[in-house]
Amino acid sequence: MDFTFDDEQKALQDAVRELASRHAPAEAHGDVPVGPAQHDPKAWSAIAEMGLLALPFGEDVGGADASTVEVAIAATELGKARVVTAYADALTAAGLIAFGGSDEQRAKLLPDLLDGSSLIVPAFAEPGRAWSLDAYDVTASAADGDVTLTGTKEPVPFADVADKLVVTARVGERTGLFLVEGATVSGMRVRFDDTPAVALGSIDDAARAIQAGVNLGILAVAAEALGAMDAALPMTVEYLKTRKQFGVPLAAFQTLTQRAADMYVSLELARSTVLHAGMALAADPYDATVASRAKVVVGQSGRHVGQEAIQLHGGIGMTAEYAVGHFTARITAIEHTFGDTRWHLAALARDVAGHPQVDVLA
Amino acid sequence: MRLQMSDEDAAFQQRMRDFFTTEIPAELRERWAAGGELEPDDMRAAQRLLNAAGLAVPHWPVEWGGQDWTQLQRHLYLQEIQAASVPPPLAFNANMVGPVIATFGSQEQKERFLPATANLDIWWCQGFSEPNAGSDLASLRTSAVLDGDEWVVNGQKTWTTLGQHADWIFALVRTEPDAPKKQMGISFLVFDVKSPGVSVRPIQLIDGGHEVNEVFFDNVRVPADQLIGERGKGWTIAKFLLGNERVGVAPVASIKRALATAKEHASATRSGAGTLLDEPLIAARFVELETQLSALELTVLRVAANSHGDKPEPASSILKLRGSQLQQDVLEFTADIAGPASLQWSQPDDTDLEAWTALATPTYLNFRKASIYGGSNEVQRSIIASGILGLKG
Structure with missing residues (x-):
C-alpha cells in the first residue's frame, strides 16, 4: 500500500487549489449568507471545464479515465476553500447512470453531464423519513408502457437548477431508479403527480447501482469534509497564536493547545481513511463497507474538529463574518448527507458476526 | 497511490507469517496470547529463536544484526509478530539501550554489549x-x-x-x-x-x-x-531513546487480535435467547472500534510509506496517543463483555466460569499504564502542539 501522490495527482491538486482560490467566498462583512450554498454558475462551469466531474469515469462515456483517488484529491481542495457546489450530487447522479443505466442511456446522458452542459442530481430523501437507500413514499407505476411517478422528495439539493433528476421510487417491494424531467420543483422540494419518468436500466440492477452511486457521493463529501477540517484547524492554530488575553497569546494555555493537538489527531485519522477509501473504491466501486467506514471516521472527526474549532476561537467563531463557523456548518450538512454516523454504524453492525477482524492490507 | 502491496512485500509478509507461526512454539504463543505471565526463561527462549533468524533486532544497523528493511517491511514484521502472539523482543534491549549503544557507544562498548543485548544474554x-x-x-x-x-x-x-x-x-x-x-x-x-x-x-x-x-x-x-x-550529553541520548520508544508504538495488530478475541467471547456469552453479540449496542461498539482501529492502521501505513530516513511523516506523532487510547478502549470493552464474570480475579480450581473472564478486569486496569508510560498522552499532545502545530506557550 502506498499513500504518496504521483506527479499527475500533485498537478491536479495544485490546479484545483488554484481554481478553488478563485471561487472561494470573498472576505465578508455585514450581512453574510448562511445555511445551504446557492448554486454558483461560475464556480460550477470552472469545475466542469477542468474535468473534475469526469475524473472517475471511462473515456467511452466522456470520462477522464482517472479514478476515485483523483475525486478525493479534488473534493478535498474544494472543501478547504469552502467552494460548495453540486459536485458530490452530480457525481452521484453520474454514478447511478454509469452503474445502473443501459448502454444507450449511459451514452446519451453521461457526456453532457460530465462536461457540465447538463446538470443531473439525485433525489433520495422523502419528507418525514430517516435516510434510506430505499424509496417508500414515491411510487412508480406503469400503464401501457408509460411509467409515471407520484409522491414527494425533499430536500433535494440543487433541484431548482437541475435539468434532470435521478429519483429512487418504490416498485412493488423494490426500489428502482428513474429519470425525470418536469417534476414540480419548489426550492428543495420535488413533487411528482403522475409525472412521466423513464426507468434507468433494469430494476434488477438498481440496488447495486444505488450502492455504487452513493459510494461515489460519500467519497466526494467525505473528502470535502476532510478539506474543511484541514482548513479549520490551521485557522484555529493561527488564532491561538495571535489572539491575546490576560496579556499573553491563547497558545500559552495548555487547556487550549492540548485540545488543538486532539483536533490534529482526528484530522489525520480522517485523512488516512479518505485516501484509502479513494483507492479502495477505485478497485471496487460497490464496496459498501469501505464507504460506511469512511463516513463514520469522517463523521466523528468532523464533529470533533468542527465543534472545537468554534470553541477555541470563542465568540468570533460564532460570527457569520468569520469563516470557521461556516466550515462547521458544512461539515454538519455532510454528516447528514448519504447517511449519518449512526446509520453507517448500524449498517456495519449487521455484518458484525460475518468477519473476525478488519484487514486493511490487501 | 496504490492499494495493493507489491509482490515482494506480500512475499515478505508471508515469510514472516510462516516463520512466526511455525518456528516459535505454539505453546509459548498461546500462553502469551492468553495474557498469562511468562517466565524470564520463556522470554529468553523466544528472543533467542528470533535472534538466530535475524528477527530480534531488525531495525539495528546491519553490522550489529539489523536488516536493511523499508518502513513498510518493518510494519509488516511488527504486524505479523503481534498477530502470531509471539512474545516480542524485550523492549529495553531491542528498542531502547541497543539503538543507543549502536548510535552513541564506542566500538569497544558495541562489541561488548550489542550481541549480548540482541540475544537477551543481558536483560x-x-x-x-x-x-x-x-x-x-x-x-x-x-x-x-x-x-x-x-x-x-x-x-x-x-x-x-x-x-x-x-x-x-x-x-x-x-x-x-x-x-x-x-x-x-x-x-x-x-x-x-x-x-x-x-x-x-x-x-x-x-x-x-x-x-x-x-x-x-x-x-x-x-x-x-x-x-x-x-x-x-545524556539528555540528547534520552531524547533519542524516547523518540524511538514512540515510533511504532501503535501495536495495531495486538489490539486487533484483542478485539477479535473479544468478539469471540461476546458470541459465546449467552444473553436472553441469543448472545451478547446479537445486542445492537454491543454490535455497534464492535464495528465502531473496528472502524477506528482501521483508521489508525491506515495512518500507520501512511506514515510508513511517507517516512524517509530520519524525516518522519508528521502524522507519526499521533500513533502513540491514539494507539494507547484504542488499546484501552478494547480492554475496557472486554471487561464489560465479561460482565458479572469479571468479579472473580483468579481462576479457582472449581469453577464454571471461563478462564479469560478472571483476567479481564486486572488486564483492563493494568493497561491504564499505556497512556502514562513512554511519554504520557498529555506529553504526546504537547509534542503535537509545539512540534507540529507550532503552538508554543
Whole structure:
C-alpha cells in the first residue's frame, strides 16, 4: 500500500487549489449568507471545464479515465476553500447512470453531464423519513408502457437548477431508479403527480447501482469534509497564536493547545481513511463497507474538529463574518448527507458476526 | 497511490507469517496470547529463536544484526509478530539501550554489549524516572561523582519495569550538578544491578501484579568506561531513546487480535435467547472500534510509506496517543463483555466460569499504564502542539 501522490495527482491538486482560490467566498462583512450554498454558475462551469466531474469515469462515456483517488484529491481542495457546489450530487447522479443505466442511456446522458452542459442530481430523501437507500413514499407505476411517478422528495439539493433528476421510487417491494424531467420543483422540494419518468436500466440492477452511486457521493463529501477540517484547524492554530488575553497569546494555555493537538489527531485519522477509501473504491466501486467506514471516521472527526474549532476561537467563531463557523456548518450538512454516523454504524453492525477482524492490507 | 502491496512485500509478509507461526512454539504463543505471565526463561527462549533468524533486532544497523528493511517491511514484521502472539523482543534491549549503544557507544562498548543485548544474554532495565522526575524527566537528581576511574552513583529510580529480572540497568545520572540548565550535565551510564549498593524493591500495582520496581543506589561504583556517549550529553541520548520508544508504538495488530478475541467471547456469552453479540449496542461498539482501529492502521501505513530516513511523516506523532487510547478502549470493552464474570480475579480450581473472564478486569486496569508510560498522552499532545502545530506557550 502506498499513500504518496504521483506527479499527475500533485498537478491536479495544485490546479484545483488554484481554481478553488478563485471561487472561494470573498472576505465578508455585514450581512453574510448562511445555511445551504446557492448554486454558483461560475464556480460550477470552472469545475466542469477542468474535468473534475469526469475524473472517475471511462473515456467511452466522456470520462477522464482517472479514478476515485483523483475525486478525493479534488473534493478535498474544494472543501478547504469552502467552494460548495453540486459536485458530490452530480457525481452521484453520474454514478447511478454509469452503474445502473443501459448502454444507450449511459451514452446519451453521461457526456453532457460530465462536461457540465447538463446538470443531473439525485433525489433520495422523502419528507418525514430517516435516510434510506430505499424509496417508500414515491411510487412508480406503469400503464401501457408509460411509467409515471407520484409522491414527494425533499430536500433535494440543487433541484431548482437541475435539468434532470435521478429519483429512487418504490416498485412493488423494490426500489428502482428513474429519470425525470418536469417534476414540480419548489426550492428543495420535488413533487411528482403522475409525472412521466423513464426507468434507468433494469430494476434488477438498481440496488447495486444505488450502492455504487452513493459510494461515489460519500467519497466526494467525505473528502470535502476532510478539506474543511484541514482548513479549520490551521485557522484555529493561527488564532491561538495571535489572539491575546490576560496579556499573553491563547497558545500559552495548555487547556487550549492540548485540545488543538486532539483536533490534529482526528484530522489525520480522517485523512488516512479518505485516501484509502479513494483507492479502495477505485478497485471496487460497490464496496459498501469501505464507504460506511469512511463516513463514520469522517463523521466523528468532523464533529470533533468542527465543534472545537468554534470553541477555541470563542465568540468570533460564532460570527457569520468569520469563516470557521461556516466550515462547521458544512461539515454538519455532510454528516447528514448519504447517511449519518449512526446509520453507517448500524449498517456495519449487521455484518458484525460475518468477519473476525478488519484487514486493511490487501 | 496504490492499494495493493507489491509482490515482494506480500512475499515478505508471508515469510514472516510462516516463520512466526511455525518456528516459535505454539505453546509459548498461546500462553502469551492468553495474557498469562511468562517466565524470564520463556522470554529468553523466544528472543533467542528470533535472534538466530535475524528477527530480534531488525531495525539495528546491519553490522550489529539489523536488516536493511523499508518502513513498510518493518510494519509488516511488527504486524505479523503481534498477530502470531509471539512474545516480542524485550523492549529495553531491542528498542531502547541497543539503538543507543549502536548510535552513541564506542566500538569497544558495541562489541561488548550489542550481541549480548540482541540475544537477551543481558536483560536490561531502564533507570530514567525518579519520584520527583516523571514527565519532567530533566529534573532527575540521581548523582554520579567521578572517583579515580569509577563513577560513584547515589539516588533512586522508580517505575523500573521487570527490574526484578534484570542483569543490567541503563540510567540517566547527573554528572555536572552545577550545569546552567537542568537538561545539561546529565550522563547515560550502564551497570550491573548485582553491583554492591544496588537494591530493588517491588511496587505492587492495582491489578495485583509485580511489574515495576523502585531501585536504590547507595555508593554504587561503576567503571568509567561504562558511560555511553559524551559526558554531560545524556539528555540528547534520552531524547533519542524516547523518540524511538514512540515510533511504532501503535501495536495495531495486538489490539486487533484483542478485539477479535473479544468478539469471540461476546458470541459465546449467552444473553436472553441469543448472545451478547446479537445486542445492537454491543454490535455497534464492535464495528465502531473496528472502524477506528482501521483508521489508525491506515495512518500507520501512511506514515510508513511517507517516512524517509530520519524525516518522519508528521502524522507519526499521533500513533502513540491514539494507539494507547484504542488499546484501552478494547480492554475496557472486554471487561464489560465479561460482565458479572469479571468479579472473580483468579481462576479457582472449581469453577464454571471461563478462564479469560478472571483476567479481564486486572488486564483492563493494568493497561491504564499505556497512556502514562513512554511519554504520557498529555506529553504526546504537547509534542503535537509545539512540534507540529507550532503552538508554543
